[in-house]
Amino acid sequence: MSGSEIHAGPGARLEVFAPDGIGEVTEGTDLAALVAEHAVDGDVALLTSKVVSKAEGRVATGDRDGAIRSETVRVVARRGGTAIVENHLGLVMAAAGVDASNVATGRLVLLPLDPDATARAIREAVRERTGANVAVIVTDTAGRAWRHGQTDLAIGAAGIEPLDSFEGRVDAYGNELAVTAPAVGDEIASAAELASGKLGGRPLAVVRGLAERVLPAGEHGPGARSVVRETGTDMFGLGSREAVVAALTRTQQVAFGAAASPDDLLAALAVCGFEVLGRGPDSVLVDAARTDLRLTTLAFAFGWRVRATENPGPRSADSPALLAPLS
Incomplete structure (x- = not known):
């Protein structure tokens, strides 16, 4: 088992662990049973999108470019062989989230069709079987504009508010906050990835110490889809080259806002x-x-x-x- 403790200030302490020995997840694997085995009341359980997709049969064979096209709603930017696109979940990421890693050669893993619904179903199943009230987050890895490297983020969530708006609150100096809104779901996903890693075969992580953020049983929250910016509200709806082409051809007006x-x-x-x-x-x-x-x-x-x-x-x-x- 891989684990770590994160100290978030006086009186605040989180424990993050990722169990070993889970084994290969295939279509039909009972993910709720996996969560129930390791998570207790008040925990946040995190599953990678890879194992959710495998369990739900979202694995394809064949042409990667064709799979990317089928998952793409809108091309945002393209540089050589790399395409940043908006996929059916509203997520903007490389290759529409289609992945050929940690899967048999020649196979491709597509993102889940509805990771918010999956998170809700797993949360409800764990509650029915064990009585434990846990939050569930489905994670995926993505790059960030202006930053090298990738980090994990929440693409599905149930039982937790993925965004914590500080609007209207006052800081220690008496200043009213207007736009501060920590992406709690993404922060937890990144913390969990530190314990699970990319090559350790640990697709489940549990974060303990956030019971106050876990919603009451039966309340699932708005889901991770609520964090995705609507097309046209983002200042960077197109790549710099693509914006020139779109303006000259008068296409993709919605991307300009x-x-x-x-x-x-x-x-x-x-x-x-x-x-x-x-x-x-x-x-x-x-x-x-x-x-x-x-x-x-x-x-x-x-x-x-x-x-x-x-x-x-x-x-x-x-x-x-x-x-x-x-x-």
Whole structure:
């Protein structure tokens, strides 16, 4: 068994352990029995997505690229043979989460269809069999923008709030917190990975000492899907190259998010050398041809569009250009 203790401050102490000897998980393996054998009331049990997928028969044979395409909802960025995509769970990760490690040669493991539902089912089964009220988290490994390496995160959760909003709370200096929201599910997943490791054959980890975070029996919480940012609300919905292509071809508008404010648009127009002739609450008049590719591309990226003006005045019939929000 691999284990560690994490001291989180005076009076706060966590124990994390990952049992050895679990053996190979195959389709139909009773994961609830596995959790019930090692977790007790108030524990958080963590299972890797790999063993959940194996138990649920989410293992394929054949072409990896084809499997990735079948799991992909939207391509976010591509560099050579590496594709960062949004998969059917809303997760943005390399290769849609398709994995060929820790599985027989020629086999591919796909992510679970609904890891939140799996976590709920395991939690309920453990409660029915043993009476223990445990939280269950399904984990997977992913990279992070601007950081080398990978870390584990929660892709399924039941019996625990995966996000702890501090909005409205006051710190020790009397400052009201506005946006602080620890991703508790991801933090626990990363702590568990330190004990389970990648090559130790320990797909289950148990975190002890967080009983106050385990929800009452019957309350499962919003699930890990609630932590995924909605498409269009992320400032980095596309890779830098892909954003240029999307703007030029006027595709994937949702990835650019809601229409920018007039002030943000004006700042971008100024940087790009456009002269603004006037503005209204939902319009901007620009001294440029309506067919100017730079202007139409910039407008689209900011969620605006180019409209014809009713009275072009002494300028050519193609100028000035009137910009208005797309919606």
